[in-house]
Amino acid sequence: xxxxxxxxxxxxxxxxxxxxxxxxxxxxxxxxxxxxxxxxxxxxxxxxxxxxxxxxxxxxxxxxxxxxxxxxxxxxxxxxxxxxxxxxxxxxxxxxxxxxxxxxxxxxxxxxxxxxxxxxxxxxxxxxxxxxxxxxxxxxxxxxxxxxxxxxxxxxxxxxxxxxxxxxxxxxxxxxxxxxxxxxxxxxxxxxxxxxxxxxxxxxxxxxxxxxxxxxxxxxxxxxxxxxxxxxxxxxxxxxxxxxxxxxxxxxxxxxxxxxxxxxxxxxxxxxxxxxxxxxxxxxxxxxxxxxxxxxxxxxxxxxxxxxxxx
Amino acid sequence: xxxxxxxxxxxxxxxxxxxxxxxxxxxxxxxxxxxxxxxxxxxxxxxxxxxxxxxxxxxxxxxxxxxxxxxxxxxxxxxxxxxxxxxxxxxxxxxxxxxxxxxxxxxxxxxxxxxxxxxxxxxxxxxxxxxxxxxxxxxxxxxxxxxxxxxxxxxxxxxxxxxxxxxxxxxxxxxxxxxxxxxxxxxxxxxxxxxxxxxxxxxxxxxxxxxxxxxxxxxxxxxxxxxxxxxxxxxxxxxxxxxxxxxxxxxxxxxxxxxxxxxxxxxxxxxxxxxxxxxxxxxxxxxxxxxxxxxxxxxxxxxxxxxxxxxxxxxxxxxxxxxxxxxxxxxxxxxxxxxxxxxxx
Amino acid sequence: xxxxxxxxxxxxxxxxxxxxxxxxxxxxxxxxxxxxxxxxxxxxxxxxxxxxxxxxxxxxxxxxxxxxxxxxxxxxxxxxxxxxxxxxxxxxxxxxxxxxxxxxxxxxxxxxxxxxxxxxxxxxxxxxxxxxxxxxxxxxxxxxxxxxxxxxxxxxxxxxxxxxxxxxxxxxxxxxxxxxxxxxxxxxxxxxxxxxxxxxxxxxxxxxxxxxxxxxxxxxxxxxxxxxxxxxxxxxxxxxxxxxxxxxxxxxxxxxxxxxxxxxxxxxxxxxxxxxxxxxxxxxxxxxxxxxxxxxxxxxxxxxxxxxxxxxxxxxxxxxxxxxxxxxxxxxxxxxxxxx
Numbered sequence: 001x002x003x004x005x006x007x008x009x010x011x012x013x014x015x016x017x018x019x020x021x022x023x024x025x026x027x028x029x030x031x032x033x034x035x036x037x038x039x040x041x042x043x044x045x046x047x048x049x050x051x052x053x054x055x056x057x058x059x060x061x062x063x064x065x066x067x068x069x070x071x072x073x074x075x076x077x078x079x080x081x082x083x084x085x086x087x088x089x090x091x092x093x094x095x096x097x098x099x100x101x102x103x104x105x106x107x108x109x110x111x112x113x114x115x116x117x118x119x120x121x122x123x124x125x126x127x128x129x130x131x132x133x134x135x136x137x138x139x140x141x142x143x144x145x146x147x148x149x150x151x152x153x154x155x156x157x158x159x160x161x162x163x164x165x166x167x168x169x170x171x172x173x174x175x176x177x178x179x180x181x182x183x184x185x186x187x188x189x190x191x192x193x194x195x196x197x198x199x200x201x202x203x204x205x206x207x208x209x210x211x212x213x214x215x216x217x218x219x220x221x222x223x224x225x226x227x228x229x230x231x232x233x234x235x236x237x238x239x240x241x242x243x244x245x246x247x248x249x250x251x252x253x254x255x256x257x258x259x260x261x262x263x264x265x266x267x268x269x270x271x272x273x274x275x276x277x278x279x280x281x282x283x284x285x286x287x288x289x290x291x292x293x294x295x296x297x298x299x300x301x302x303x304x305x306x307x308x309x310x311x
Numbered sequence: 312x313x314x315x316x317x318x319x320x321x322x323x324x325x326x327x328x329x330x331x332x333x334x335x336x337x338x339x340x341x342x343x344x345x346x347x348x349x350x351x352x353x354x355x356x357x358x359x360x361x362x363x364x365x366x367x368x369x370x371x372x373x374x375x376x377x378x379x380x381x382x383x384x385x386x387x388x389x390x391x392x393x394x395x396x397x398x399x400x401x402x403x404x405x406x407x408x409x410x411x412x413x414x415x416x417x418x419x420x421x422x423x424x425x426x427x428x429x430x431x432x433x434x435x436x437x438x439x440x441x442x443x444x445x446x447x448x449x450x451x452x453x454x455x456x457x458x459x460x461x462x463x464x465x466x467x468x469x470x471x472x473x474x475x476x477x478x479x480x481x482x483x484x485x486x487x488x489x490x491x492x493x494x495x496x497x498x499x500x501x502x503x504x505x506x507x508x509x510x511x512x513x514x515x516x517x518x519x520x521x522x523x524x525x526x527x528x529x530x531x532x533x534x535x536x537x538x539x540x541x542x543x544x545x546x547x548x549x550x551x552x553x554x555x556x557x558x559x560x561x562x563x564x565x566x567x568x569x570x571x572x573x574x575x576x577x578x579x580x581x582x583x584x585x586x587x588x589x590x591x592x593x594x595x596x597x598x599x600x601x602x603x604x605x606x607x608x609x610x611x612x613x614x615x616x617x618x619x620x621x622x623x624x625x626x627x628x629x630x631x632x633x634x635x636x637x638x639x640x641x642x643x644x645x646x647x648x649x650x651x652x653x654x655x656x
Numbered sequence: 657x658x659x660x661x662x663x664x665x666x667x668x669x670x671x672x673x674x675x676x677x678x679x680x681x682x683x684x685x686x687x688x689x690x691x692x693x694x695x696x697x698x699x700x701x702x703x704x705x706x707x708x709x710x711x712x713x714x715x716x717x718x719x720x721x722x723x724x725x726x727x728x729x730x731x732x733x734x735x736x737x738x739x740x741x742x743x744x745x746x747x748x749x750x751x752x753x754x755x756x757x758x759x760x761x762x763x764x765x766x767x768x769x770x771x772x773x774x775x776x777x778x779x780x781x782x783x784x785x786x787x788x789x790x791x792x793x794x795x796x797x798x799x800x801x802x803x804x805x806x807x808x809x810x811x812x813x814x815x816x817x818x819x820x821x822x823x824x825x826x827x828x829x830x831x832x833x834x835x836x837x838x839x840x841x842x843x844x845x846x847x848x849x850x851x852x853x854x855x856x857x858x859x860x861x862x863x864x865x866x867x868x869x870x871x872x873x874x875x876x877x878x879x880x881x882x883x884x885x886x887x888x889x890x891x892x893x894x895x896x897x898x899x900x901x902x903x904x905x906x907x908x909x910x911x912x913x914x915x916x917x918x919x920x921x922x923x924x925x926x927x928x929x930x931x932x933x934x935x936x937x938x939x940x941x942x943x944x945x946x947x948x949x950x951x952x953x954x955x956x957x958x959x960x961x962x963x964x965x966x967x968x969x970x971x972x973x974x975x976x977x978x979x980x981x982x983x984x985x986x987x988x989x990x991x992x993x994x995x996x
Contacts, residue, residue, distance in 0.1 A: 204774035540929030581861035583890035594868035598861035
């Protein structure tokens with residue numbers, strides 16, 4: 001009996017170290033060009049966001065360009081991306097827009113993930129009536145015209161809070177947008193979570209855990225959730241991109257947070273002067289494009305990396 | 312029924328229907344190419360059943376697919392000839408090949424559920440093939456298909472023509488697949504584990520059917536299987552495959568009565584038998600340890616030596632070649648006096 | 657409707673009148689309408705004596721795996737009773753008493769069919785084998801490692817395998833790990849659900865030998881579920897044959913394989929090709945296919961395919977009648993018993 005394993009060890013002649021699923025996924029991810037490009041773009045945006053106070057050439061609300069260069073001045077050494085209609089340095093505004101964009105993306109997906117995981121997880125694991133109810137709920141949220149609701153709620157809320165202590169909360173409008181985007185962003189996550197939990201709960205290794213006598217929370221947290229994570233990470237990465245895009249759209253329509261510096265708002269302030277000062281519109285559009293593209297490519301790469309059929 | 316009367320068989324010296332010489336198949340290209348089939352010789356006579364036996368990963372399925380020039384993605388025939396009715400299939404263009412494939416040579420797959428198109432009715436998917444090969448009109452086609460379904464033991468054949476695959480049971484689906492293979496009067500049916508996914512009582516029916524077909528349609532059968540029971544039930548001749556090479560081949564009776572290669576013996580001995588008593592406390596099958604080598608890291612010399620009880624120093628270094636060990640029986644094993652493969656560097 | 661018990665009442669595992677019904681429903685807009693039921697396991701009784709192996713055989717859809725799952729409460733049985741050493745197993749596993757449940761789970765363990773699905777792909781072998789130790793709080797954490805290595809050794813694996821992941825193993829090695837996991841809690845009874853069906857011939861023999869050796873060394877009792885009758889012949893002391901949710905015959909392994917009395921048992925056996933070209937394969941293969949569970953034949957479920965069926969088979973269901981040496985048979989027209 002002992003000889004068996006010498007043979008199999010010799011037969012496979014393994015040289016690599018044992019690797020877990022994440023390590024394996026990373027090894028595959030590294031070989032994926034689009035995924036690595038996405039990771040590069042995302043890292044760039046994250047780096048800019050973290051270092052924004054250091055790399056921005058001017059203070060965030062510095063409108064001093066009005067004095068000498070004037071508003072809508074073209075790219076120059078002092079203002080590499082030019083200045084905009086309000087006399088802001090475009091590069092500074094772009095740099096300070098990065099943390100906002102990431103906060104929106106991550107915040108939205110945090111809300112959406114918690115909701116989606118809870119609803120989808122319960123739906124998939126419990127099944128039966130709970131599943132029926134939760135899936136109808138998911139469908140309801142999917143057919144709602146999200147933008148109309150968000151715009152209406154943001155405007156209404158903005159009026160209601162006037163004169164209440166709520167008014168003093170910083171970035172109230174932005175927080176509202178993030179919460180609303182999260183509240184409407186969970187259905188895709190719930191669907192994936194439901195499918196994964198359903199698939200995994202009937203897997204033999206989960207049944208094996210039940211045979212051993214593992215508790216329900218053991219099974220959910222130790223067996224099912226970690227195995228569902230790869231698929232969830234992919235939708236979450238995709239969701240971050242689309243949340244950033246949604247916030248930009250809300251801001252572009254003029255419903256953004258006046259306190260926050262956001263790329264969408266930059267567009268909103270400058271799109272009317274597209275012919276006079278195209279730089280002020282092109283720069284934020286490019287920033288949005290790069291960020292969203294980065295997250296989408298990252299998601300793409302991750303889904304390839306965790307797909308066991310791709311070697 | 313089991314054995315065809317000898318007089319029905321063509322004389323042994325006449326040209327075989329299928330003559331595979333030194334077939335080699337690799338996955339991948341260049342330096343990373345992994346050979347999975349190496350120098351395989353197979354011969355199937357007219358109206359003969361050859362069983363190609365092996366475990367998963369032995370290369371038996373790749374071999375049968377390569378014969379149909381259906382090599383799975385990434386696989387490439389890297390050497391050898393496939394002579395079918397005197398023509399070399401490996402040298403044919405796609406158009407000429409299309410005429411042979413599906414017409415003179417037809418395939419029955421392991422999983423009937425996957426090899427039927429779920430959105431076409433039985434009549435449609437069989438009819439399309441027939442009409443394409445024979446340019447028959449609709450009525451002739453329908454009649455021909457219904458007729459074939461009857462011949463493969465499907466009751467109410469006309470009614471079945473308008474059913475979809477999911478409305479049929481597993482055994483019924485496999486019968487439809489066999490009917491599909493018979494559409495254009497093939498000379499050879501390649502059946503790759505045709506009964507592995509079926510229950511034993513249904514397996515028995517399908518094996519009976521294949522035997523009948525061999526008689527009524529005068530076809531030859533190349534049956535790929537891992538089940539020595541099925542082999543004993545069906546084979547006129549046997550080729551045993553291990554790690555991409557044929558290690559033993561011969562007349563069925565000769566191989567079963569006097570297996571030469573240690574691997575063939577192990578296959579026969581390690582299967583428990585339903586006609587044998589096993590005493591409690593003394594239950595021990597003569598199992599062989601280990602498992603087949605990884606195709607990317609094959610051992611030197613005889614592929615079986617790491618699992619072979621009889622292996623000696625020479626087996627670790629030298630590759631044996633198929634050598635006759637008796638009338639109609641050949642083996643590649645140095646312990647059985649096989650010669651050494653010269654061009655194996 | 658449980659008839660007289662065809663077994664002594666002191667066996668380790670006793671199953672009486674076990675039933676599993678699946679409601680068949682059509683989905684409406686708001687609720688499901690129940691339109692019938694599938695009797696996947698219908699009032700079956702059997703027992704397994706300590707240290708012995710009962711082989712439970714039948715074709716796909718006969719309910720053998722459902723039986724195994726119902727016994728371990730992986731699915732909730734619709735009716736019947738399962739006793740382990742006299743204690744009510746199903747009630748304990750259902751019940752709110754977690755301590756009693758864990759104590760019961762330590763006595764029965766399950767080995768799954770597919771070694772590729774039955775191990776958590778994200779866990780090392782050591783983690784998988786430690787899980788039962790953690791759940792049952794069997795050993796202090798520092799002692800886990802030694803126990804894992806001991807378990808690996810028991811099933812013929814090496815200590816260095818402990819830190820590997822399932823995908824690095826072959827099917828046979830994974831099945832060894834699955835067996836080791838079941839053995840971690842020192843169970844008395846192992847339910848083996850098609851443990852060798854997905855393995856290659858040469859590896860299958862290794863696992864069958866391992867199971868035989870473990871039974872002899874540890875005094876284990878097996879319920880061995882399989883469609884592969886040759887493995888059943890090798891490993892079993894008694895055999896129960898199932899057809900469409902019912903047990904049709906139970907007998908000692910040699911008696912059943914050499915002189916089956918139920919026409920279905922005989923048909924099943926004669927359908928198996930024997931690796932011997934000189935043995936003429938029996939030509940009494942069954943006609944037709946297994947009826948779908950949705951429209952089950954009335955009375956004797958086998959009458960639609962049975963060569964011996966008569967009017968009585970279509971009218972009355974044959975009761976399970978106990979016979980000599982703990983055998984039992986449910987047939988109106990059984991084949992002749994072997995000459996004594």
